[in-house]
Amino acid sequence: MSRESTKSEPGGFQSTAPSRxxxxxxxxxxxxxxxxGAIVCYSATKQSELPSELLCWVLLPVVFAIAKRRREAHGSVESLLPLVKSISQSSETQTPSSISLWMIAASIVIxxxxxxERGIIILLPALAPLLAISYRYTRPGSHPSTGCHISFSSLLRHDILGTALTAVLGIAALSGWDPTTYAISAAPVVALFIAYTLLAPQSTRNSQWLESVDIEDAVSSLALRVAALLVAALVGESYLFGLPNINAVETLALGLIKALMWYFTSQLARNTSWLVAAVAGTFSLLATxxxxxxxxxxxxLIVALASLLSLVQVLYLLPKQAKARLTLLGLAAIPLVPYLSNLAALQLAQSSALKHAEKHPVEVxxxxxxxxxxxxxxxxxSTYAAAHAEYQRRYGFEPPDGFxxxxxxxxxxxxxxIDEFDIISEGITPFLRMSGQEFLDIMSVAYDEPDHELWSCVMSGQPAKTExxxxxxxxxxxNAHFFDRVTExxxxxxxLRLLLNHLDxxxxxxxxxxxxxxRPVITNRGGERAWEVLTEFCSLRKNESKSEVASTIETYGLPFVTDRKAAMDLCQHPEYSDTxxxxxxxxxxxxxEGxxxxxxxxxPSTMGDILYPSTAYVEEDRFAYHAERDIDWDKKQNNLYWAGSTTGGHARPGNWNGLQRQRFVELAQNLKHRTFSYLREKSGGAAAVLHEQAVDKRESPLSFATGVRPRWKRDQWAVLQPRRIEVAATEADNHPRVARRAALAVGALYTGQPAHGGAARVGVLPDIDGERTEARERNCRAGPSVVHSSLSRD
Known part of the structure; x- marks a missing residue:
């Protein structure tokens, strides 16, 4: 067949071969x-998605208008934005179906x-084979011809089997065969399938309601509908999650790039097929x-291979006469350069890691x-006389009555x-100069003050009964049950009379x-920055020498805690103020205050509370450790689990991204692109110092079991974007739908109430904030998991 002879085109019509x-x-x-498309996939964030999409559809009619004027001015397709020839000439005389326009708009907004809400569309690679099957069996002649393209392999040349192979690899790389993720991702894929089907040209008019839409002719009508639905979505999202924290420059740039992506994608699809647009979208997603x-x-490796396969399929689906299509192979650098750089960096860093004969510092x-x-x-x-003398030697006064x-x-x-009373001594020392009556009087005065959170407990009798x-x-x-148990x-x-603090x-x-x-002064500082007031009296200690003792253990410059008391002293560590x-x-x-x-x-070290164990220790049904329910260390998941209703502090604008949840994720993801050094154990127990680029950051799943607040702020959750997050709500009975929305906002799996003993399945357990002062912390330490401790509080 000659080059100019009639043949079947991907657009669904018969025409002569396209001009050069x-x-x-x-x-x-x-x-x-x-x-x-690659720039959009790489740059888009959850916060900027809806605003930038709205801006995109505001700008898209302008882009089409500029392209049309330039074409008319030059009289050729060789304009800056080449608006190529319309495929369906009949569309110029038809009014687009309103139902079709609304369906396309709704699909785009979905x-x-x-x-x-969720981030990337995991099942997006499945869109191409779905369209290929639809074109082959519902629109004969509209699917791309497989016999007129360059030969790479018979499998890849086949429009259905080739796209199906890429889809299987791409979905496997993106999701790890997660059925729940598949089910959730099906909705946007179906929506895109409907939109691309309605945008594809039809050779015959099958329905008076559902008609093919030419995006060039209907761009203004379609953009108006998409914008209206996006505005409604933005209003709803702002009501549920609060206003998003938007970077104006980033949103403007992303909106313009999206508009250009839609323009060029539409021109590609109008002259080939929307199947090509779907495969191109798969490449953009996987390559980034x-x-x-x-x-x-x-x-x-699978991600890189799947992206390369999708790029090759784009080449196959372009017209055979397009000799310049081979230049598109240069875009293989988008997935290959990061992948090869990753391999090279890991290999180089591991081969050049510093090895030392000393044992690992953790072992030492x-x-x-x-x-x-x-x-x-x-x-x-070992005797009472020795204990009496040791007490006098350590604390400088006689032990109390009943010793x-x-x-x-x-x-x-x-x-x-027998002899270790340091914590008790430090707690009661400021009160030793008070008489018994002064002690009782100040407790009565404090308890009678308004706006306190103090319990007054009285123990009497034998065995003691607490009220x-x-x-x-x-x-x-x-509290009463706890003291009855410890004094029985x-x-x-x-x-005895005691004042107990109700709060953590x-x-x-x-x-x-x-x-x-x-008279003591009681103030409510909840939700406010507390560092300044908690370190107010540090200046009175400016002449005191620091107690930190130099350690002889080689730590290779890493901040291991070698002096616990000094590490806990707030006055010596102003860097703790925001952490x-x-x-x-x-x-x-x-x-x-008093x-x-x-x-x-x-x-913390600067406060004067007298410490006693958490009353939750007597709740055996909730916090008792059961070894038979635990998991051996080598079978535990390599992730982090954190439970607690108020852990992390009170989030507010300006401080939320420095709290513990966000810092854990920032560290795991290195979102601030900081440089770290890590120690790894080599053969024979020797330590190796590896710099940040040598560390494989791929494994960073987190699990949060958290109390639910009635309102969640999107920008406070959006930073929680590791590879996998599981969210379970410890207080979900009051706000189950809010908990689900909060989980979906970070692409997390909402699991309802956390499973009993859920911490047993993981290897790292932080005991900061609420964890640090609850019986849950004792449960965590009883098992083989590693407990990540905070030293700012006893």
Whole structure:
């Protein structure tokens, strides 16, 4: 057959072979569609998706109008934006179907909302084979001919089998065979299938309601409908999640690039097929996946291969006469350069890692800690006389009344610790100069103050019976039950009064002696920055020498904690101010300024609360450790699990992205592109220092079991975008739909209530904030998982 003879074209009509200029501009449109599509996939964020899509459809009619004027001015397709010849001349005399326009607009908006909520469309590679099947069996003659293209392999040349192969590889690389993800991603794929089907030209008019739409002629009508639906979606999203935090320059640039992508994609599809547009979209999506973020080397390789296959299929689907189409192979650099750079960086860094003969610092520190603890146990007093003398030596005064009875009680119950009263001593030392009556008076004054969160508990009798009261609460969080349990074996009649802090956050700030007054001052600092008020009296310690002791352990410049007390001192570490929820923005904080004896579950170094264990320790049904329910270390998932209703601090504009949840993800994803050094153990126990580029960042799943707030801010959640996040709501009974929306907003899997003992399946457990002062922390430490500790509170 001669070059100018009649043949079947992908657009669904019979025509002579395209002119040389037209064919070359089809290739140019394909290249532009691929490049702009890749830029959109790489640059788009969840926050900017809806605003940039709205801007895109506002600009798209303008882009078409400019292209049309330039074509008319030049009288040729060789304009800057080449508006090539219309495929269906009959469309010029037809009015687009309103129903078809609304269906296309709704489909486009569904996809945009999905990307704003979930991110990438995992099943997008499946769109191409669906269109290929539709073209072959519902529109004979409209599918691309497979016999007129360059030969690479018979499989790839086949429009259905070739696109199906790419779809299988692409979906496997993007999702890891997750049925839940498939089900959720089906909606935008079906929507795109409907839109592309209606945009494809028809040789006959099959329905008076559902008609093919020529995007060139109907761009203004279609853009108006898309914009209207996007505005409605933006209003709804803003109501549910709050206004998105938008970067104006980024949104404007992304909106313009999207408009150009749509323009060139439409021109490519009008002169070939919307199947080509679908394959081009698959390439743009796969080619911009970060190889560092893939969970395995195999998955990273599959992503690169699938993107290359989709690029080759774009070449096959272009007209045979388009000689310049081979230049599109240069776009293979988009997926190949990052992938090969990743492999090279890992190989180079691993081969040049510094090896040392010394043992790994963690091993050395662990051995030293075990030796110190064994030495502590060996040096405990074995007689009452020795314990009495040791108490006097350590603390400089006589032990309290009943010390001998306590010693006998400890020995009878085989307590391995006899002499260690440092925490108790530090807590009560400021109150030793007070008389008993002054002690009782200040407790009464504090309890009678308004706006406090203190329980007044009285223990009396033998065995002791505890009764607790609060001005505004009835549930004492098991305080009475806790003290009944811990005193039930004490063989004396007790008569005690205690003030207990109801909140997880501590409460007491003891001012210097010159500033103390008889009546305490109680202020509510919840939701506010607390660093300045909690370190207010550090200046009085400016002449004190720092207690940190230089360590002889080689840590290779990494900040291992070798002096626990110094590491916990807020006055020595101003860098803590923005890295802990209690200091940056506590969810609740009732400060009691004065010399008031209050028992709390935890307190930083600058506060004066007297520490006692969490009452949740007596809740065996919730927090008891069961070894038979745990998992061996080598079978645990390599991820992080975090539970707690107020962990992370009170999020507000300007501070939310520095809180713990976001910092964990930022570290795992290296969103700020910082350079780190890591230690890895080599053969023989030697340590190797690897710099950040040598670390495989692909495995970074996180699990959050979190309390649900009635309103979630999108920009506070959008940073949580690791490879996989699971969200379970510990307080979902009140707001289950809010919990689901919050999970969907970060592309997370919402699992409802967290499974009992869910922490057992993972290897890393942080005990910061609420975790640090609850019985859950004891449960975590009892198992083989690694507990990531915060040292800012006892």
């Amino acid at each position: 200029n037209l064919v070359e501009h089809i290739t140019w449109s394909a290249g532009a569609a691929l490049v702009f 996809c945009s909302v999905f990307r704003a 996946r970060d190889p560092f973020m893939q969970p395995t080397d195999t998955r990273a 520190l662990t051995r030293e800690a075990n030796a110190n603890f064994d030495n502590l146990l060996r040096n405990q007093s 001998e009875q306590w010693y006998k009680f400890a020995k009878e119950n085989e307590s391995p610790i 607790c009261s609060h001005h505004g609460r009835e549930n004492d969080r098991n 074996k004490i063989p004396v009649v007790l008569k 956050e501590p409460t007491v700030m003891i001012p210097p002696l010159s500033a103390q007054s008889i 802990h929820g209690l200091l940056a923005a506590p969810e609740s904080l009732r400060l009691t 010399l008031v004896p209050v028992l709390s579950n935890g307190a």
